[in-house]
Amino acid sequence: WVRVEGPLEESIVKQISHIFNIYDLHIDDVLSIGQRPKLDYGDDYIFFSLQISELTNLENKLKMELNHISFFLKNGLLVSFCQRPTKVFNHILERIERGLGKIRNFGSDYLLYRLLDAIFDKYFDAQEEITNILLALDEVVEKGNNIELLKQTQAIIVTLNNYHRMIHPLEEQTKNLLEVDNNLLHKRTTIFYRSLLDYVKQLDDTSMFLINKSSNIREYLYQLNNHRTNKVIENLTILATIFMPAALVSSIFGMNFKNIPWADHAYGFWISIALMTFVTLGLTLALRSRRSK
Numbered sequence: 001w002v003r004v005e006g007p008l009e010e011s012i013v014k015q016i017s018h019i020f021n022i023y024d025l026h027i028d029d030v031l032s033i034g035q036r037p038k039l040d041y042g043d044d045y046i047f048f049s050l051q052i053s054e055l056t057n058l059e060n061k062l063k064m065e066l067n068h069i070s071f072f073l074k075n076g077l078l079v080s081f082c083q084r085p086t087k088v089f090n091h092i093l094e095r096i097e098r099g100l101g102k103i104r105n106f107g108s109d110y111l112l113y114r115l116l117d118a119i120f121d122k123y124f125d126a127q128e129e130i131t132n133i134l135l136a137l138d139e140v141v142e143k144g145n146n147i148e149l150l151k152q153t154q155a156i157i158v159t160l161n162n163y164h165r166m167i168h169p170l171e172e173q174t175k176n177l178l179e180v181d182n183n184l185l186h187k188r189t190t191i192f193y194r195s196l197l198d199y200v201k202q203l204d205d206t207s208m209f210l211i212n213k214s215s216n217i218r219e220y221l222y223q224l225n226n227h228r229t230n231k232v233i234e235n236l237t238i239l240a241t242i243f244m245p246a247a248l249v250s251s252i253f254g255m256n257f258k259n260i261p262w263a264d265h266a267y268g269f270w271i272s273i274a275l276m277t278f279v280t281l282g283l284t285l286a287l288r289s290r291r292s293k
Helices: 010-019 024-031 090-098 103-140 146-179 187-253 268-292
Strands: 002-005 038-041 046-058 061-074 077-082
Touching: 002 010, 010 024, 024 038, 024 046, 024 061, 038 146, 046 103, 046 146, 061 103, 061 146, 077 103, 090 103, 103 146, 103 187, 146 187, 187 268
Parallel strands: 002 077
Antiparallel strands: 038 046, 046 061, 061 077
8 A cells, every 4th residue: 555645746646656657637636636536447547536524513613624535546556645644544554554354365455445434434423423413403493593503504504515515426436436347356345345335325315314404404493583583573563553543642632733622621631641542452452352363
């Protein structure tokens, strides 16, 4: 296993690639970070590139870091170029150093399987973390600050969409890897790649489920926020309607005319107050009886 970890310099990548007769087109793919997963073939090798994803959760604020990695599988040799140093393969390196398991005996194709499996495990861990956050959101969605919850849910949806863009093409690429007739994947390791294909399908299905679930939470928050806003507007409308007759009475008695009834009456003020109170109470009772029906 020839392992190259970044930061990757173009001159070094080209020098190493030319030693192993790697096409210039695939060298460009190695240096082009952030692209979709890709499977391709050279004269005597298989090229596979994808993203290593590491998700951090700080107080339910997700941060996703991507690390582009490319593999070149040759007969008895595996070459990898990684954008940045990673700890994802530490347990595999330990098993290689200690001679544990099948890695030393099953060849470079089995080693590629183990490395891909470790990368997919990181996707699975990220999905579990997001699932836990969504479950926590379900519990506080009725009580929490809707604006903050909407921002958090939107951030989760963006993260899940990014994951889905990385995971979804892997199903097709893994399937193509099994279907292409080549002598680089031995029959004894194809069963492991079939299990890897099932794993990718599960990851893809789970990512779609989580996207739908988070979208449903977002829609519910929108509806809940609209309902609360409409409730406030309704209460304000009722108050305005109740006091509208009182405002009408006061405006009538406040007009600058000399001959206004009860304007010079000793109890004119109290009569107007009583009239406003009577109309307001009557309208309040009418609205309350109508709402109770």
